[in-house]
Amino acid sequence: MAESIGIVGYGVDVPRYRIKASEIARVWGEEENRIVNGLGLSEKSVPALDQDAATLAVEAARRAVRHSGINPQLINSIFVGSESHPYAVKPTATIVAEAINAAPVLFAADHEFACKGGTAGIINSYALLKSGEIEYGLGIGTDTSQGSPGDALEYSAGAGAGAFIVGKKDVIAEIKGIYAYTTDTPDFWRREHAIYPSHGGRFTGAPGYFKHVQSGAKGIMEKMGTRPSDYAYAVFHQPNGKFPRTVAKQLGFTPEQIAPGLITPLIGNTYSAASMIGLAATLDAAKPGDKILVTSFGSGAGSDAFHIEVTDKILDKRNPLPVLEVIKHKIYIDYGTYAKHRKKLIM
Amino acid sequence: MKPGLPLLWRKTKERYNLVGTKCETCGTYYMPERKICAKCRRKGKIIPYAFSGRGKIFTYTVIRVAPEDYEFFVPYVLAIIELEEGVRITGQVVDVDPESVRVGQPVEMVFRKIHEDNPEGLITYGFKFRPVA
Numbered sequence: 001m002a003e004s005i006g007i008v009g010y011g012v013d014v015p016r017y018r019i020k021a022s023e024i025a026r027v028w029g030e031e032e033n034r035i036v037n038g039l040g041l042s043e044k045s046v047p048a049l050d051q052d053a054a055t056l057a058v059e060a061a062r063r064a065v066r067h068s069g070i071n072p073q074l075i076n077s078i079f080v081g082s083e084s085h086p087y088a089v090k091p092t093a094t095i096v097a098e099a100i101n102a103a104p105v106l107f108a109a110d111h112e113f114a115c116k117g118g119t120a121g122i123i124n125s126y127a128l129l130k131s132g133e134i135e136y137g138l139g140i141g142t143d144t145s146q147g148s149p150g151d152a153l154e155y156s157a158g159a160g161a162g163a164f165i166v167g168k169k170d171v172i173a174e175i176k177g178i179y180a181y182t183t184d185t186p187d188f189w190r191r192e193h194a195i196y197p198s199h200g201g202r203f204t205g206a207p208g209y210f211k212h213v214q215s216g217a218k219g220i221m222e223k224m225g226t227r228p229s230d231y232a233y234a235v236f237h238q239p240n241g242k243f244p245r246t247v248a249k250q251l252g253f254t255p256e257q258i259a260p261g262l263i264t265p266l267i268g269n270t271y272s273a274a275s276m277i278g279l280a281a282t283l284d285a286a287k288p289g290d291k292i293l294v295t296s297f298g299s300g301a302g303s304d305a306f307h308i309e310v311t312d313k314i315l316d317k318r319n320p321l322p323v324l325e326v327i328k329h330k331i332y333i334d335y336g337t338y339a340k341h342r343k344k345l346i347m
Numbered sequence: 348m349k350p351g352l353p354l355l356w357r358k359t360k361e362r363y364n365l366v367g368t369k370c371e372t373c374g375t376y377y378m379p380e381r382k383i384c385a386k387c388r389r390k391g392k393i394i395p396y397a398f399s400g401r402g403k404i405f406t407y408t409v410i411r412v413a414p415e416d417y418e419f420f421v422p423y424v425l426a427i428i429e430l431e432e433g434v435r436i437t438g439q440v441v442d443v444d445p446e447s448v449r450v451g452q453p454v455e456m457v458f459r460k461i462h463e464d465n466p467e468g469l470i471t472y473g474f475k476f477r478p479v480a
C-alpha cells in the first residue's frame with residue numbers, strides 16, 4: 001500500500017461580531033429582499049478592532065494543533081494565504097509560527113492568490129510531505145477583506161480563517177489527488193496601497209468563478225476517474241450563497257452534497273478561508289469512507305481541486321470545536337459600529 | 348513611554364503564549380517570569396511555564412476615557428484575571444458588553460492586536476481574554 005498523506009487536524013476561527021444585510025441596505029437605501037435573494041446571504045461576520053488576518057490565523061492554527069494532538073515543534077512548514085495580510089512586508093507566517101510554538105526550524109511563507117491562497121498553502125505542505133522533507137505541514141487561509149462602502153461586495157465581505165495540518169500519521173482524511181487550473185483573467189484585483197478592491201462587475205461570474213471552478217472540478221474528476229455521484233460531499237469556493245449552488249448544479253452535484261459545507265450564507269464570504277471553512281464543516285459531518293471533492297477559486301484567476309477520502313480515524317478524532325459551534329456565538333452591531341470596526345471613518 | 352523594539356521582541360513568548368515561570372521546588376507560578384523564586388531563593392529551580400490561559404475575572408474596571416491610540420475601543424474592560432494556576436495578571440476583556448461583566452466570570456485567552464504604532468508602524472500582538480461561551 002502506498003503511504004497515505006492527508007489531514008491530521010483542522011481548526012477555524014470566525015469573529016463573533018455580525019452585521020445584517022438589512023442594516024447595510026438601510027444605510028444605502030437599497031431594497032433588502034433584492035440583496036438577500038441576489039446574494040443568498042442575510043448577514044456577515046465583522047472583525048473586532050483588534051482582530052486581523054494574523055490573529056484569526058493564529059486562533060485557527062491553535063485549534064488545528066489541539067485537534068491534531070501533535071507537538072507543534074513537529075510542524076515543519078507553514079504557508080498562510082490571504083489578500084489582507086496585516087503587513088505588505090513581514091510575513092504573517094512568522095507570527096503564526098511563533099504563536100503556535102512551531103518556530104524556528106520550518107519552511108514558512110505567505111501566499112496571495114485572492115481567495116485561494118489558503119488551498120495553495122495546503123498544496124505546498126502536501127508537496128513537502130510527499131517529497132519526505134517534513135513531518136507535518138500547515139496550510140492556512142485567512143482574511144478580513146473589505147468591500148468599498150455601498151458596493152455589492154460590502155454585503156458579503158466577511159472575516160474568518162481555516163487551518164489544516166497535513167501529515168502521514170493518524171490521517172483522518174486522505175488527500176488522494178490534487179489538480180489546479182490557472183489563467184490570466186482580470187475579474188478582480190487590488191493594487192498596492194488601495195484599500196478597496198476593484199472588480200469587473202458581471203465579468204467576475206462566467207469567465208472568472210464559473211469557468212475556473214468548473215475546470216478545476218472536472219479536471220480532478222477526470223484525473224481520479226470519478227463522477228459527481230461518487231462523492232458524498234462537495235465544497236466549492238463560496239463568494240456568496242448563490243455561486244456555489246449554481247456551479248454545483250451545472251456540474252451535476254445535488255443540493256444535499258454541498259449542504260454541510262455551505263457556510264458563507266451564515267457568515268459572509270471569508271475569501272481565502274471560504275472553501276477551507278466549508279471543508280472543515282463538511283469533515284465535521286463526514287463518515288469513514290466518504291469521498292469529498294473540494295474546489296477553491298481565486299480571482300486573477302485559478303482553482304485548486306482536491307479529492308479527499310475520509311478514514312476510520314475520524315471516529316476517534318472528531319473535532320472538539322466544530323464549525324457550527326464556532327459560528328453560533330454572535331454579537332450584532334449596527335452600521336455605525338461596523339464603520340468604526342472597519343475603520344471606514346476618516347478623522 | 349512606548350517600549351523599544353528589543354524589549355518588545357524579548358517579551359514575544361510571554362505576550363503570545365502566556366509564558367512565565369514556575370519554581371519546581373515549591374510549585375509557585377510567576378507571571379511575568381522571575382529568575383529567582385521569592386520563596387525558595389537559592390534553593391528554587393525556575394523553569395519556563397506556559398499558562399493554560401483559562402481563568403476568571405478577579406476584578407475589573409470599564410475604561411470610558413481612553414489613553415492615546417485606544418480611543419476607538421471605548422468603552423472597554425480592563426481586568427485582573429486570576430489564572431487557574433493561581434497567578435493574577437492584567438488584561439483586556441474583549442467580545443463583551445461591559446455592562447454584562449461580573450467578578451468570577453470564567454474567561455479564556457485569545458490572540459489579539461495589542462497596539463498599532465500608526466499606519467506605517469509595527470503591530471504588537473499578544474494575549475487578551477474573553478468570556479468563555
Ligand SMILES: [Zn+2]
Nearest residue numbers: 370373384387
Ligand atoms: Zn520556590
